[in-house]
Amino acid sequence: MDLALPLKKHFGHDQFRPLQREIIHDALAGRDVFVLMPTGGGKSLCFQLPALMREGLTIVVSPLISLMKDQVDALQTSGIAATYLNSTLDRHEATARWRGLHRGEYRMLYVAPERLMLETFLERALNWNIAQIAIDEAHCISEWGHDFRREYRELKKLRKHLPEVPIMALTATATERVRIDIIQQLHLREPRCYVASFNRPNLTYRVVPKSAPYEQLLAFIRSRPNDSGIRWHQRETVSCRPNRWRAHKTPGLIFARRRLRDHRNHRVRNGDQ
Numbered sequence: 001m002d003l004a005l006p007l008k009k010h011f012g013h014d015q016f017r018p019l020q021r022e023i024i025h026d027a028l029a030g031r032d033v034f035v036l037m038p039t040g041g042g043k044s045l046c047f048q049l050p051a052l053m054r055e056g057l058t059i060v061v062s063p064l065i066s067l068m069k070d071q072v073d074a075l076q077t078s079g080i081a082a083t084y085l086n087s088t089l090d091r092h093e094a095t096a097r098w099r100g101l102h103r104g105e106y107r108m109l110y111v112a113p114e115r116l117m118l119e120t121f122l123e124r125a126l127n128w129n130i131a132q133i134a135i136d137e138a139h140c141i142s143e144w145g146h147d148f149r150r151e152y153r154e155l156k157k158l159r160k161h162l163p164e165v166p167i168m169a170l171t172a173t174a175t176e177r178v179r180i181d182i183i184q185q186l187h188l189r190e191p192r193c194y195v196a197s198f199n200r201p202n203l204t205y206r207v208v209p210k211s212a213p214y215e216q217l218l219a220f221i222r223s224r225p226n227d228s229g230i231r232w233h234q235r236e237t238v239s240c241r242p243n244r245w246r247a248h249k250t251p252g253l254i255f256a257r258r259r260l261r262d263h264r265n266h267r268v269r270n271g272d273q
Contacts, residue, residue, distance in 0.1 A: 001028065003049070010052055010078060017042040019194045024049055027132060027168060032191040034138075034183055035170040038198045043170045044071065047134035051107045052080060056131030060110045063137050063149060068110040075108065084110035101128060117154040122161050130165050133158060135186065138169035142181040147173075159187040 003021060007013050016024075019035075020042050026033050027050040037043045051058035062068050068084040075082035083097050083106050100106055102124075113135075115121060135141075141152040158167065169182050169191075183191055210216070217231065 001025070003053075006049060006053055010049065010080065011045065017045075019196050020045055023168075023192075023194055026192045027166070028053060030166050032166050032188040033168045034179065034188060034191045034193045035168065035196075036174050036179065036194065037170070037172060037196040039172045041172070041196050043136070043172070046170065047132065047168055048075070048080075048108065050132065054131055056129040057101070057104070057106060058108045058132045058134060059116065059125070059130060060108060061113050061116060061133065061135045061155065062110050063112060063140060063152075065112070067136075068112075072108075072110055080108070081106045082108040082110070085115060086112060098124070104129065112151075113149075113155055114151040117151070117157065125162070130162060132166050132168060133162070134168045134170065136170050138182050138186070139171040139174045139178055141185045142174070142178045144175070144177050144181055153185065156185045156187060 003016070003024060004014075007016065018041075019037070023033055023035055023046040027047065033046075035043060035046055037046075047058060047060065060071075062071075065086050065088060068086060069088075072082045072084050083100065085094060085097060089097070101109065111121075116125075135155060137147070138152075140147050140149040141155060142148060158165075167186055167188060169186055169188065171178075171182070174182065179193070179195075182188075183193075208216075
């Protein structure tokens with residue numbers, strides 16, 4: 001099967017990243033698949049491209065509302081029939097999307113795990129032609145993982161409700177123990193398992209003695225005028241106060257402490273809807 005043409009047509013890429021082609025072949029063959037791939041490795045393409053190359057609906061389980069919207073917006077911009085259902089929609093928007101799902105107008109549906117596992121939702125889903133279920137952030141199902149979410153445990157019932165639908169589990173972080181737990185909890189059947197390399201040759205780690213941290217950081221930034229980066233801190237200190245940086249006319253700086261905190265609060269409030 002030639003995958004290069006649809007890859008270029010739908011996503012504008014000339015070639016696949018490592019393991020993507022093999023994963024997509026298995027997905028199109030109707031196999032259960034486990035994917036461990038680093039952030040930025042191209043996990044989403046592994047279920048998005050198959051969704052466009054066969055009939056039926058691909059349901060994507062995602063824990064974050066913001067991530068759903070970002071991915072659906074990007075897909076729709078490319079002319080791909082994708083949608084999501086979550087608590088941000090008003091009644092009229094939700095009704096229109098339900099109607100479209102029953103008419104088979106969508107190729108991809110993004111939904112949170114707890115909504116998917118509602119009895120009324122599953123009853124409706126039985127009337128759809130579901131081609132695959134892709135479970136993103138699959139490590140959340142494992143009690144041995146660092147980000148266990150109880151609602152993910154309910155996903156193990158999918159095999160009972162939709163026994164013939166292949167499942168793809170994807171994560172960027174999972175020890176061997178967590179991998180085994182994911183496969184067992186989701187009842188994956190003889191899954192093809194793919195573990196990508198986490199080597200990032202463009203990244204280096206360096207530890208330097210701390211002395212006059214503000215001056216050190218200022219010198220570091222000025223030595224790289226054309227680069228970008230993130231300076232992460234757990235608490236506000238003199239060296240990270242916006243006014244001090246502005247006084248030195250350091251261009252292009254964005255202070256996102258409050259924004260990140262608000263995002264975390266939003267995730268706690270809405271991530272399970």
